Amino acid sequence: METTRSRAAILNAIRYSNLFLSMQEVELPQIPVFQRADNPLKPEFEVHLQKAGGATHDVGSVAVAETTLKALHPGAKVICSAVPEIIGTRRASEVNDPHELADVDVGIVRAQFGVAESGAVWLTQEDLIVDALGFLSQHLIVLLDPNEIVPDMHAAYCRVRLNETAFGCFMMGPSATADVEATLVHGAQGARSLNIFFLSPVQTAD
Amino acid sequence: MGEPFDKTASLLSKVKGLVIVPVDRPDDCCGFGGTFCVTDEAVSARMGLDKVHDHLRHGAEYVVSPDMSCLMHQQGIARRADLDLKYIHVAQVLNGGPF
Amino acid sequence: MSNAKKAEPAAAAELFILHDQVHEPMHDRFLWATMQRRDAQAAAIPEWEELRELASKIKGHTLTHLDHYLEEFEANATKRGAHVHWAMDAAEHNAIVYSILESHGVKELIKSKSMLQEECQMTPFLENRGIKVIESDLGERIQQLDDQPPSHIVFPSIHKTRQDVAQLFARKIGTDPNDDDPHFLTEVMRNNARPRFLAAGAGMTGGNFAVAETGTFMVCTNEGNADIGASVPSLHIASIGIEKLVPRVEDMGVFLRLLARSAEGEPLTQYSSHFTGPRKGGELHIVLVDNGRSRRLGMPDFWHSLKCIRCGACMNTCPVYRRSGGLSYGATYSGPIGVILDPTFDEFKYSELPFHSTLCGSCSDVCPVKIDISDQIFKWRRVMAKKGYLPLVKRLAFAAAGHAFGHPEEFRLMEEVGAPALDYAPDFLLYNHSLNPWGRERQLPEPAKQTFREWYLANRSKHGND
Numbered sequence: 001m002e003t004t005r006s007r008a009a010i011l012n013a014i015r016y017s018n019l020f021l022s023m024q025e026v027e028l029p030q031i032p033v034f035q036r037a038d039n040p041l042k043p044e045f046e047v048h049l050q051k052a053g054g055a056t057h058d059v060g061s062v063a064v065a066e067t068t069l070k071a072l073h074p075g076a077k078v079i080c081s082a083v084p085e086i087i088g089t090r091r092a093s094e095v096n097d098p099h100e101l102a103d104v105d106v107g108i109v110r111a112q113f114g115v116a117e118s119g120a121v122w123l124t125q126e127d128l129i130v131d132a133l134g135f136l137s138q139h140l141i142v143l144l145d146p147n148e149i150v151p152d153m154h155a156a157y158c159r160v161r162l163n164e165t166a167f168g169c170f171m172m173g174p175s176a177t178a179d180v181e182a183t184l185v186h187g188a189q190g191a192r193s194l195n196i197f198f199l200s201p202v203q204t205a206d
Numbered sequence: 207m208g209e210p211f212d213k214t215a216s217l218l219s220k221v222k223g224l225v226i227v228p229v230d231r232p233d234d235c236c237g238f239g240g241t242f243c244v245t246d247e248a249v250s251a252r253m254g255l256d257k258v259h260d261h262l263r264h265g266a267e268y269v270v271s272p273d274m275s276c277l278m279h280q281q282g283i284a285r286r287a288d289l290d291l292k293y294i295h296v297a298q299v300l301n302g303g304p305f
Numbered sequence: 306m307s308n309a310k311k312a313e314p315a316a317a318a319e320l321f322i323l324h325d326q327v328h329e330p331m332h333d334r335f336l337w338a339t340m341q342r343r344d345a346q347a348a349a350i351p352e353w354e355e356l357r358e359l360a361s362k363i364k365g366h367t368l369t370h371l372d373h374y375l376e377e378f379e380a381n382a383t384k385r386g387a388h389v390h391w392a393m394d395a396a397e398h399n400a401i402v403y404s405i406l407e408s409h410g411v412k413e414l415i416k417s418k419s420m421l422q423e424e425c426q427m428t429p430f431l432e433n434r435g436i437k438v439i440e441s442d443l444g445e446r447i448q449q450l451d452d453q454p455p456s457h458i459v460f461p462s463i464h465k466t467r468q469d470v471a472q473l474f475a476r477k478i479g480t481d482p483n484d485d486d487p488h489f490l491t492e493v494m495r496n497n498a499r500p501r502f503l504a505a506g507a508g509m510t511g512g513n514f515a516v517a518e519t520g521t522f523m524v525c526t527n528e529g530n531a532d533i534g535a536s537v538p539s540l541h542i543a544s545i546g547i548e549k550l551v552p553r554v555e556d557m558g559v560f561l562r563l564l565a566r567s568a569e570g571e572p573l574t575q576y577s578s579h580f581t582g583p584r585k586g587g588e589l590h591i592v593l594v595d596n597g598r599s600r601r602l603g604m605p606d607f608w609h610s611l612k613c614i615r616c617g618a619c620m621n622t623c624p625v626y627r628r629s630g631g632l633s634y635g636a637t638y639s640g641p642i643g644v645i646l647d648p649t650f651d652e653f654k655y656s657e658l659p660f661h662s663t664l665c666g667s668c669s670d671v672c673p674v675k676i677d678i679s680d681q682i683f684k685w686r687r688v689m690a691k692k693g694y695l696p697l698v699k700r701l702a703f704a705a706a707g708h709a710f711g712h713p714e715e716f717r718l719m720e721e722v723g724a725p726a727l728d729y730a731p732d733f734l735l736y737n738h739s740l741n742p743w744g745r746e747r748q749l750p751e752p753a754k755q756t757f758r759e760w761y762l763a764n765r766s767k768h769g770n771d
Contacts, residue, residue: 017603026365190529239663
């Protein structure tokens with residue numbers, strides 16, 4: 001494709017333009033470590049997640065997780081799980097095509113860590129097994145180890161491994177929009193609700 | 207983000223008996239903008255009218271500014287709308303007159 | 306050079322204001338409220354100004370070494386299995402996208418918000434070639450159904466009331482015109498878009514940032530629509546402007562902490578997604594687009610505009626934008642950032658834009674990457690004046706004002722003469738709409754008997770510090 005010619009043309013045009021800016025060169029700055037108040041991270045995480053339209057539950061055990069799930073989504077028919085702790089009605093590992101997830105009422109995934117300053121959780125392709133699980137599910141349950149919460153985005157980016165996964169998402173609460181008269185509505189196109197279950201990973205004989 | 211600082215308000219706060227009323231949009235431009243007031247007249251007037259209403263809503267009697275053009279612009283709009291606000295320059299206040 | 310009709314923002318803004326008593330006040334109110342939320346977020350972060358400075362420097366460094374970082378990005382993205390294409394201009398971008406879609410037999414594509422794709426006029430190009438393009442972002446879909454471009458880069462339909470949207474959906478989708486509850490309208494969009502996601506042969510996104518270190522690009526949304534589009538169809542095409550590059554993963558910490566706070570007063574968007582190579586079972590094409598950016602990079606006065614992260618904070622704070630609506634600018638990019646970008650696309654067509662400002666400077670204050678927007682607006686005025694693009698009225702007005710301010714004795718003479726002249730001039734002259742636009746909306750001032758300066762010289766200067 002002619003794209004290689006354009007590639008050369010664009011790079012040359014950039015180099016030419018940069019000649020005009022040689023007086024204005026800027027060094028890449030070091031990002032400092034910012035002073036933080038020593039507040040406990042879990043409550044901060046919970047406050048921000050609530051503001052973003054999500055909810056948290058201290059389930060503590062798989063049994064309580066199951067009952068909480070039933071209480072939150074009593075009418076759920078298709079529960080697609082990507083985690084060993086909760087079986088659900090369908091295993092994400094058995095899904096071949098993302099289109100198969102169109103009928104999922106509740107998706108269950110485990111996030112690697114949360115971010116206190118926003119209430120966001122980090123979910124990768126490996127966590128979701130099928131990326132679309134995080135976005136086609138009508139509702140999401142996200143398992144999170146309460147000890148795996150980092151203070152802010154700087155700390156978060158120290159933990160992510162972007163070159164080791166094709167997809168990673170900081171997911172903060174359910175989907176939302178404010179496009180109509182700046183009125184916030186939750187449940188726009190992605191998940192209608194997002195519930196965090198604080199539960200440490202359980203060793204299962206799988 | 208630092209603490210907001212307003213030079214004019216700081217000076218005026220030293221005047222005995224003078225009460226500065228807080229308004230909804232202390233930092234929204236009044237819309238004079240030089241030749242803007244005639245080339246972009248509808249927007250300029252709208253900006254000015256919004257400011258006049260803001261001051262009125264909060265019970266201001268006098269509107270004080272170091273900028274003559276801003277004062278003239280807002281005064282013109284207030285007068286046209288038959289609204290009772292007086293516009294004076296900060297030098298007049300600090301000098302104790304004339305009003 | 307341009308045959309295009311000049312954009313006339315002042316006239317368009319007047320129509321927006323005069324339309325009714327509802328639309329402009331609503332528009333102004335919503336955006337002011339958004340700006341206040343931004344202020345609250347900024348105030349809650351002690352290192353906010355430091356973050357702005359870092360963001361500005363990171364972007365400044367990247368842009369002055371852009372060729373290096375583009376090559377690094379391409380190498381890393383390709384290593385992970387992405388196809389990277391380069392487009393010199395809008396036409397080439399559209400041709401590349403079409404070629405990819407055609408070779409995959411795609412008849413229907415679903416896209417998320419991309420100002421770059423808007424800039425390239427990609428949608429009409431593809432639709433003219435038989436490919437259906439569906440906007441998935443609610444605001445963009447509203448605008449698409451209404452045959453209008455987006456009016457704000459973050460809130461594309463913010464100029465519309467809920468009744469406008471309800472009427473529009475009723476006309477185009479067949480829903481109840483009287484149900485204007487935003488929850489209902491959002492649900493309508495959800496149910497309307499979902500089958501399209503499932504049927505689409507390809508999903509297209511833009512890119513908020515591209516990280517050279519890992520070959521990753523990022524897409525930030527609140528709806529998750531970009532993620533559905535990227536995770537359901539097996540073909541994902543991303544259009545990314547070359548100025549979106551950042552060097553390192555850690556740089557993203559700075560930008561993500563600034564972006565949503567500046568754009569909407571939230572710590573993040575609901576979804577901040579990172580794509581590095583194709584997903585399992587999918588194919589990923591990245592189109593890097595120049596379209597005038599490399600040329601803008603060589604403009605010593607204006608290259609800082611390339612640091613823009615498309616947050617829209619400048620629009621929310623701009624007193625002129627809030628009263629005018631984004632459509633009044635007649636360009637892809639509106640508001641303060643539009644004023645300094647659009648002339649680089651067509652200097653003549655957008656020669657009026659730099660005057661659609663009071664130079665209040667608020668935009669420069671809120672810009673998370675510290676673009677000197679207000680200064681650039683002023684510099685564009687000089688360009689327009691030098692090129693002779695100003696209409697006669699403005700040229701005369703500026704000449705007169707410039708002369709008066711440049712000659713203090715003449716200025717004082719004008720005051721002395723002007724004052725009594727105002728007393729004697731008949732109203733029909735003073736308040737004549739064409740001769741004196743000042744008088745359209747304002748009463749003329751009553752000149753005092755004596756100017757303050759005259760009074761001061763007469764009473765104070767003799768006594769020194771009295």
